[in-house]
Amino acid sequence: MFLSRDVYNKILEQLLAGELHSGQIINRRQIAGEFGVSVAPVLEAMLLLEHEGLLETIPRKGTQVRLIRPEDILGQFMIRDAIESKAARLYWSKSLPDAYEDMIDFARQVDNAPEDLLEDWRMEILFHKELVSMAGIPALTKAFDQTMKLNLFFTMARTVPPEKKHGRDNHEVLIERLNNADSADEAEEIIRTHVWYAKEYMLEGTGPV
Structure with missing residues (x-):
């Protein structure tokens, strides 16, 4: 039962x-x-x-x-941005150097997975959750879990025309850039750029449905 x-x-x-x-x-x-x-x-x-x-x-x-509205999707991206940017400021020099090789291997797995499949998106979320968890703040990881569940729902239900769909950003390059960042400000900007990569196409393709 x-x-x-x-x-x-x-x-x-x-x-x-x-x-x-x-x-x-x-x-x-x-x-x-x-x-x-x-x-x-x-x-x-x-x-x-x-x-x-x-x-x-x-x-x-x-x-x-739930009905899906552009303002809801935008709001979830903003929450994710805030969580991941804050986490990047904490882990860029503290935890990432020690975890670099493992995160590079994880990034390659994400980059080599087929696009636009549910399990592929789940793998990407697990990758970003691992980054957030390296900040060492359980509340940030919990908030990430909560917002990404809704983000995944929005992503799988999106109505972006095929010609506007972009491949996602490269995660191996992301880890390399984060590891080579010279400051917390630079690490924050790197992850923010990654989070928002090509998201305008999803916003354009989704109306109230």
Whole structure:
């Protein structure tokens, strides 16, 4: 029997895989029937997903998959920018030199993965989470986890025309540049440029959907 966390993970996978679409009404009794559970764990899972910003309750309509608006995407990028930039100032001279070889290997794995696949994006998020964690501030890592879950949902649901999709920035070069930075200010600017790389195309390609 599924617990609420199992139901949460299943609904999350459906959201990220595009099986549940932005604006789609979520019927908890229907989901309970599909998963073979009572309504209670489904309700708990939906409340957690709503708290994380993936679902939203609309008066007289019910619970639906969150609508995606350009201002929401922009806001998430700004939060990610703030987290990663602050982390870079902390790890650039303290932790990165010792972890350099491991991070270079990790970066090569990310750069060689196929683009635009869910597992590929997850690998990239794990890479950036490892960078943030090197700052040694658990609250920063927790905040990164929270914002990147919503970022991943936005990314997988984006509607960027194929001709406007850009390859992502090179992560091996990113690590080399961070390792060679001469100051915290330089490290911060390097990671900020990377975070915002080609994001304008995603913003252009996504309206309220």
